[in-house]
Amino acid sequence: MDLLNNLFIKPFQDMVSAPDFLMQVIWEGLVSGVLYALIALGFVLIYKSSRIFNFAQGIMVVFAALTLVGLHERGVPALLAVPLTLLVMFILAAAIERIVLRPLVNQPDIILFMATIGITLFLIGFGELIFGGENKVMITEDLMIPTGSYVFEPFGGFVLIEQKDLTAVVGAILLVLVLLLFLNRSKMGRAIRALGDDHQAALSVGISLSTIWVLVWFIAGIIALATGIVWGARAGVSFALEVIAFKALPVLMLGGLESVTGAIVGGLAIGVLEKLFEIYWGQPLLGGNTETWFAFVFALIVLLFRPQGLFGEKIIERV
Amino acid sequence: MNRHIDPGSMRTDDGIEKGGLLLQVDNISLSFGGVKAITDVSFDIRKGEIRAIIGPNGAGKTSMLNVINGFYHPQEGTITFRGERRDQMKPHQAVGQGIARTFQNVALFSGMSTLDNIMAGRAVMMKKNIVWQLLWHGPALNEEIQHRARVEQIIDFLEIQHIRRVAVGKLPYGLQKRVELGRALAMEPSLLLLDEPMAGMNLEEKEDMCRFILDVNQQFGTTIALIEHDMGVVMDLSDRVMVLDYGKKIADGTPDDVRGNQDVIDAYLGVPH
Amino acid sequence: MPTTGSDAGRQPVTFPQYLLYNARRFANRPATRHKNLGIWQSWTWKEQCDEIRAFSIGLQELGIGEGDKVAIIGTNRPRLYWTFCAAQALKAIPVPVYADAVAEEMAYVLNHADVRLAVVQDQEQVDKILSFSDDIPVLKDVIYDETRGLRDYDHTHLHGFDSIQDKGRAAMAADPTRAEAWDYGINASDGDEVSVYLYTSGTTGRSKGVVLKANASVKAACDTAAFDHLSENDNVLAYLPLAWAGDHYLNYAQGYVSGLCMACPESPETVQHDLREIGPTFYFAPPRVFEQLLTRVMIRMEDAGRLKQWVFKHYLDVAKKYGEAILERRSVPIGGRLSYWLGDKLVYGPLKNTLGFSNIRTAYTAGEAIGPDLFSFFRALGINLKQLYGQTEAFLYVTAQKDGEIRADTVGKAVPDVEIRISDDGEVLFKSPGMFIGYYADDEKTRETFTDDGFIKTGDAGIFDSHGDLKIIDRAKDVGKLRNGSLFAPKYIENKLKFFPNIKEAVAFGDQQDFCTVMLNIDLAAVGNWAERNNISYASYQELAGMPAVYEMMREHVDQVNRDLAGEDMMAGSQIARFLVLHKELDADDGELTRTQKVRRGFIADRYGPLIQALYDGSSEKHVETEVTFEDGRKGSISATVRIKDMQTRTNADATMEAAE
Numbered sequence A: 001m002d003l004l005n006n007l008f009i010k011p012f013q014d015m016v017s018a019p020d021f022l023m024q025v026i027w028e029g030l031v032s033g034v035l036y037a038l039i040a041l042g043f044v045l046i047y048k049s050s051r052i053f054n055f056a057q058g059i060m061v062v063f064a065a066l067t068l069v070g071l072h073e074r075g076v077p078a079l080l081a082v083p084l085t086l087l088v089m090f091i092l093a094a095a096i097e098r099i100v101l102r103p104l105v106n107q108p109d110i111i112l113f114m115a116t117i118g119i120t121l122f123l124i125g126f127g128e129l130i131f132g133g134e135n136k137v138m139i140t141e142d143l144m145i146p147t148g149s150y151v152f153e154p155f156g157g158f159v160l161i162e163q164k165d166l167t168a169v170v171g172a173i174l175l176v177l178v179l180l181l182f183l184n185r186s187k188m189g190r191a192i193r194a195l196g197d198d199h200q201a202a203l204s205v206g207i208s209l210s211t212i213w214v215l216v217w218f219i220a221g222i223i224a225l226a227t228g229i230v231w232g233a234r235a236g237v238s239f240a241l242e243v244i245a246f247k248a249l250p251v252l253m254l255g256g257l258e259s260v261t262g263a264i265v266g267g268l269a270i271g272v273l274e275k276l277f278e279i280y281w282g283q284p285l286l287g288g289n290t291e292t293w294f295a296f297v298f299a300l301i302v303l304l305f306r307p308q309g310l311f312g313e314k315i316i317e318r319v
Numbered sequence B: 001m002n003r004h005i006d007p008g009s010m011r012t013d014d015g016i017e018k019g020g021l022l023l024q025v026d027n028i029s030l031s032f033g034g035v036k037a038i039t040d041v042s043f044d045i046r047k048g049e050i051r052a053i054i055g056p057n058g059a060g061k062t063s064m065l066n067v068i069n070g071f072y073h074p075q076e077g078t079i080t081f082r083g084e085r086r087d088q089m090k091p092h093q094a095v096g097q098g099i100a101r102t103f104q105n106v107a108l109f110s111g112m113s114t115l116d117n118i119m120a121g122r123a124v125m126m127k128k129n130i131v132w133q134l135l136w137h138g139p140a141l142n143e144e145i146q147h148r149a150r151v152e153q154i155i156d157f158l159e160i161q162h163i164r165r166v167a168v169g170k171l172p173y174g175l176q177k178r179v180e181l182g183r184a185l186a187m188e189p190s191l192l193l194l195d196e197p198m199a200g201m202n203l204e205e206k207e208d209m210c211r212f213i214l215d216v217n218q219q220f221g222t223t224i225a226l227i228e229h230d231m232g233v234v235m236d237l238s239d240r241v242m243v244l245d246y247g248k249k250i251a252d253g254t255p256d257d258v259r260g261n262q263d264v265i266d267a268y269l270g271v272p273h
Numbered sequence C: 001m002p003t004t005g006s007d008a009g010r011q012p013v014t015f016p017q018y019l020l021y022n023a024r025r026f027a028n029r030p031a032t033r034h035k036n037l038g039i040w041q042s043w044t045w046k047e048q049c050d051e052i053r054a055f056s057i058g059l060q061e062l063g064i065g066e067g068d069k070v071a072i073i074g075t076n077r078p079r080l081y082w083t084f085c086a087a088q089a090l091k092a093i094p095v096p097v098y099a100d101a102v103a104e105e106m107a108y109v110l111n112h113a114d115v116r117l118a119v120v121q122d123q124e125q126v127d128k129i130l131s132f133s134d135d136i137p138v139l140k141d142v143i144y145d146e147t148r149g150l151r152d153y154d155h156t157h158l159h160g161f162d163s164i165q166d167k168g169r170a171a172m173a174a175d176p177t178r179a180e181a182w183d184y185g186i187n188a189s190d191g192d193e194v195s196v197y198l199y200t201s202g203t204t205g206r207s208k209g210v211v212l213k214a215n216a217s218v219k220a221a222c223d224t225a226a227f228d229h230l231s232e233n234d235n236v237l238a239y240l241p242l243a244w245a246g247d248h249y250l251n252y253a254q255g256y257v258s259g260l261c262m263a264c265p266e267s268p269e270t271v272q273h274d275l276r277e278i279g280p281t282f283y284f285a286p287p288r289v290f291e292q293l294l295t296r297v298m299i300r301m302e303d304a305g306r307l308k309q310w311v312f313k314h315y316l317d318v319a320k321k322y323g324e325a326i327l328e329r330r331s332v333p334i335g336g337r338l339s340y341w342l343g344d345k346l347v348y349g350p351l352k353n354t355l356g357f358s359n360i361r362t363a364y365t366a367g368e369a370i371g372p373d374l375f376s377f378f379r380a381l382g383i384n385l386k387q388l389y390g391q392t393e394a395f396l397y398v399t400a401q402k403d404g405e406i407r408a409d410t411v412g413k414a415v416p417d418v419e420i421r422i423s424d425d426g427e428v429l430f431k432s433p434g435m436f437i438g439y440y441a442d443d444e445k446t447r448e449t450f451t452d453d454g455f456i457k458t459g460d461a462g463i464f465d466s467h468g469d470l471k472i473i474d475r476a477k478d479v480g481k482l483r484n485g486s487l488f489a490p491k492y493i494e495n496k497l498k499f500f501p502n503i504k505e506a507v508a509f510g511d512q513q514d515f516c517t518v519m520l521n522i523d524l525a526a527v528g529n530w531a532e533r534n535n536i537s538y539a540s541y542q543e544l545a546g547m548p549a550v551y552e553m554m555r556e557h558v559d560q561v562n563r564d565l566a567g568e569d570m571m572a573g574s575q576i577a578r579f580l581v582l583h584k585e586l587d588a589d590d591g592e593l594t595r596t597q598k599v600r601r602g603f604i605a606d607r608y609g610p611l612i613q614a615l616y617d618g619s620s621e622k623h624v625e626t627e628v629t630f631e632d633g634r635k636g637s638i639s640a641t642v643r644i645k646d647m648q649t650r651t652n653a654d655a656t657m658e659a660a661e
Helices: A002-017 A019-050 A057-073 A078-104 A109-131 A163-185 A187-197 A199-204 A209-235 A239-255 A260-286 A294-305 B061-068 B091-096 B114-125 B130-135 B138-157 B173-186 B203-220 B231-237 B255-260 B262-269 C015-025 C045-061 C078-089 C103-112 C123-135 C161-174 C177-187 C214-227 C245-258 C268-278 C287-302 C306-327 C334-355 C372-380 C443-449 C490-498 C524-533 C541-545 C548-566 C601-607 C609-617 C652-660
Strands: A149-152 A159-162 B021-032 B035-046 B050-054 B076-081 B084-086 B099-102 B191-195 B223-228 B240-245 B248-253 C030-036 C039-044 C069-073 C093-097 C115-120 C141-144 C158-160 C194-199 C209-213 C235-237 C261-264 C282-284 C362-365 C385-390 C397-400 C419-422 C427-431 C456-464 C470-475 C503-509 C516-522 C576-581 C621-629 C635-646
Touching: A002 A019, A002 A260, A019 A057, A019 A159, A019 A163, A019 A187, A019 A209, A019 A239, A019 A260, A057 A078, A057 A109, A057 A209, A057 A239, A078 A109, A078 A209, A109 A239, A149 A163, A159 A163, A163 A187, A163 A209, A163 A260, A187 A199, A187 A209, A187 B114, A199 A209, A199 B091, A199 B099, A209 A239, A239 A260, A239 A294, A260 A294, B021 B061, B035 B061, B035 B076, B035 B223, B035 B240, B035 B248, B050 B061, B050 B203, B050 B231, B061 B191, B061 B223, B091 B099, B099 B173, B114 B138, B114 B173, B138 B173, B138 B203, B173 B191, B173 B203, B203 B223, B203 B231, B223 B231, B231 B255, B240 B255, B240 B262, B248 B255, B248 B262, B255 B262, C015 C045, C015 C078, C015 C177, C015 C214, C015 C245, C030 C045, C030 C078, C030 C268, C039 C045, C045 C078, C045 C161, C045 C177, C069 C078, C069 C103, C078 C093, C078 C115, C078 C177, C078 C194, C078 C245, C078 C261, C093 C103, C103 C115, C103 C123, C115 C123, C123 C141, C141 C161, C158 C161, C161 C177, C194 C214, C194 C245, C209 C214, C214 C245, C214 C397, C235 C245, C235 C268, C235 C282, C245 C261, C245 C282, C245 C385, C268 C334, C287 C306, C287 C334, C287 C372, C287 C524, C306 C334, C306 C372, C372 C385, C419 C456, C443 C456, C470 C490, C490 C503, C490 C516, C490 C548, C503 C601, C516 C524, C516 C541, C516 C548, C516 C609, C524 C541, C524 C548, C548 C576, C548 C635, C548 C652, C576 C609, C601 C609, C609 C621, C609 C635
Parallel strands: B050 B223, B050 B240, B099 B191, B191 B223, C030 C261, C069 C093, C069 C115, C093 C194, C115 C141, C141 C158, C235 C261, C282 C362, C362 C385, C516 C576
Antiparallel strands: A149 A159, B021 B035, B021 B076, B076 B084, B240 B248, C030 C039, C194 C209, C385 C397, C419 C427, C427 C456, C456 C470, C503 C516, C576 C635, C621 C635
16 A cells, blocks of 8 residues: 555645646656757768768767867867867768768668667767866856856745756757758758668659768768757766767657657656656665666567657658 | 640750751660670760650660660760760769659559659759748748649649549559659759659550640650550650660661661560570 | 519529629629639629620621520530520520430430530530531531630630620620620510420430520529528538539529529539539538548548557447537537537538538438438538439429428428429329420320329329328339239338448349349448458459358348338338349440439349349359440440349248337
8 A cells, every 4th residue: 555655646746736846847857858859860860861870979979079178178179179079070971971971872771780889989989088088167257158047936946957957957958949941941851751661762863962961971970969968967977978869869769760850759758757757666665776777668668669769750651 | 824734834945946956876785793784886866856665575765765864874884965975873863864764663652642752843943042931931932832833734734633632542543653654754854854654544544644745745745755565556656766676776766667677576576686 | 675584673583684684793702612723713694694685696697596495515614604694695505415325325316406506625526527417417516715726726606705705896896786686585585485405314215305594593493492492601512414404403503593602523523522512502412422421431430550440430420410400400408519519610510521521501412302310410520411303394392401490311392482292103293383385396205204183293103101201112113013903012112222332333123023032232431441450352343242241141131121111111012032143333325324324224123134033033143244345435344243142031020029029
């Protein structure tokens, strides 16, 4: 009885009795969720246009953040370091297309997946070689990201919102909006979707494979930089950042590998749910630290009922 | 208001007189790791004609089409298109030069609607600035509307209004082929390559497709090169026919010439070489 | 000053007079819409009048004048509808012809009607006409609507619709009095001229040209438009064959007198979609269309999720219980009203929307008997579906159901100004304001059709029921007798069978025989779906039709009909003793059905003679070979061994027992 009470009644009583705290928890969840969604988007874009599961997405986040901080350390002003980092990400994208992808065209998917593992290992080595292996601090202030906080007092309690979190959320939303506009309206964006649908057909309407590949890897690079800045501001810049890429996996399982909406909704949902679970169930019942595994378990349960994910495209084929 | 279609508005114009040389293929040879797919084949395609390439299975017909549109690069020989000799070229460059094609096993964006598929054929021609595209406004919107109008003419022409909004993956095969033809037409090509347009169709669908091919040729003045396995249909359709067998050209001429050619008869009956 | 027409301040008496009248009173209201290149184009009455005037004067330039016959061939397209009026304005006579008629049938009509000019839709029709035009010397010119494929044709006697309109406009520009003279000519008419020849599809033999007069047609259209309160605010979608009297009446005649807006579909395949976009307020469809709609809805629901199915079934029951009562403004308990309201939000509303029935004020069905369940289904959804009984010769209504007086098995009472009588041998006779003056060039048939006192024989056997409503039983000449003297009304039996969704067609035999037998056609959509659900695979209609499980299903249906018949005094004697399921679908291309999908009994009796013989000689199966025509016109043949089943006849007790259950 007690267990049932703790599982199904008490948590909700707690939520209702301290609504301000509940709001704080949801906000924290949303902030992480936005980041998960961003990373998942990077995966989805590359998968959609080339059927490659990009293992290197995580290291690209680290590499982008390292480059930004590294350039700054070498005396480049922060606001110049950002475009320079973008340029580096573009060169990286072009190099990957030329050196790795182009020679491997028409190889099985698994080969390409292995190739992205290669890219990961290369970037780890290359990054350490140039920027060194020690932890760095994100240049938050130099990027003019505010660091204060707002306090609200709803229901007689209080909710604290850090300005850098708010900036991260607003920035991420803008980035996603521009990306969606780009994908849905521009010629290039449509080409990306077309390529994801059918290679041969895309080629035959005059879409250039290499251009699109450079483009999506570059977009993935931009997303990596944004993620790197935001996450770096919270947790510092180190190779350990790479693991947050794994946070995107349950999001992808939930949202489907091909759905942009799925990545966004899935990311937000997992961010919020894992926080709620941690606070109201994890800590009192399981001693906490559930955030490391909750998302995976949740995604697995969802997959049991919907194998194509929540937003996966169910393709009906007729022979 | 333009209530009725003016088919003339869709005629392609590439500065070549009807009957002039559009494409010339000289001494092409293509091999894959020692296996010869095409051996020393030369032929030409003239502006405004329907040119058929026929031959038994494995004769190298599709390889020839792939060479023309840049999927394959021949080891020997030259290709001259619209008077320009061309070097190694990628498929999207071929599209840019006005060569459109369809595939033996339809290659469509199966998740998209008929309309979007055909619109995709117009993508090459969208020229407006990316900023306008994102804003969905001004010149880009006008451009979109113009392209849509063209696409609607094609939909009307191919009589596929009823499937305008249907995802092509759900359509029966015959209609998919028609949508694919529509997408190729949307590119307003000066040369249209059709890879077995009638494969896998029943008699009625074949007749429909024949009518569409003839109408495309007549109304839009499009030059068409098509591959067919089935001799019968092609003979009624084409102005000139080239026959390939084991990667070699064994006959070339009007349908009547070809029909009476002993080599062709042997090839189709499977007389051993 | 003209002596008649609206210019003279009188009621118009011809359709062109209505055109001029509408161009003034409804100048800026839409008259016609047409979806072209994905966009609905529309013409106001004024614009339409200008288009028609230009075309009509162009026709004059071609030498068309009073009494010339103008064939109109194609699908529902604005320009073809305009041709009617353009011809009538010159006192020329439009003759619409079924667009799907094969060259031979078309040649017959064009020849018989002495057609001087044909206005057609496209290359397909031009080709057909060119194939026989040498045999019809009177036929001089052909005008086409769609240019496609006709570019390289010889254009000496072939003209584009545009080019004729250009000729007309040029003539008006050259001589400013031309337009005025055209208007004057229209208004000068007293309406006594012939307005149109409508060729009947011909259930038996060659088609006949029904000659109608302008003023009579206008009068009839005004009567029924008033009966159903049609106005310029109404919308219709013209989708039935243009050559059919019903389409001509509902869309052209009623359209001109009421000023409503007629929409033409983008193509015959998009009708369902266009219907949804237009949302007509007035709709007509033969029962088979309603049947197809119902079948489609049911099949879609069977594929839906369980919750959806449950909601659908539940609210369908609610609709069955209260729907018709609410539609007819009878009293309904408040709980019922509430359930129905909820059902409307959840089920009926969305369903009507997908079917394109959201705005329907009045819907009619006619041509065949409609199944009571089918009829109630649509009424229960809140669609005011009614039945009418009409004839081309009557132009068009003879009876129609009045709002609130609806019964599934009757066709209602005589519409205003129509007189009905039943002859001694049971045939329905009528006199109507729009009635025809005779068959063109066929005095003998005309004489046969009129009674001495000027009534028209319908050829249908009917009775008045206790409410005074007319009930049609069968074609008068088809009603026969079994050898034991019992009445045999084949259509009556066939209809009872066809009301089962699994049965598509039925043909009954029994006149001058010992007992009654039937041939059945299964409904491939319904039975096919049933087979799919039960994991029964089949490769063809023939295979499915021959399956024992299907035969068992049919046996149950036939037994049910026998029980029904047993309960009716007049019909109990003609219960079905034996039946078979035909190995091919009856098809208009094979001549087994008319173009309006009616069974051609005599033809079938000849064609399947051996099978009929087998039905009566007691054999349990029969091998037959049948010639078929494919869609492309090729001929082939199919052979099959058809099995024949015996049935048990029922007594009145069986019928009552069932009623008590």
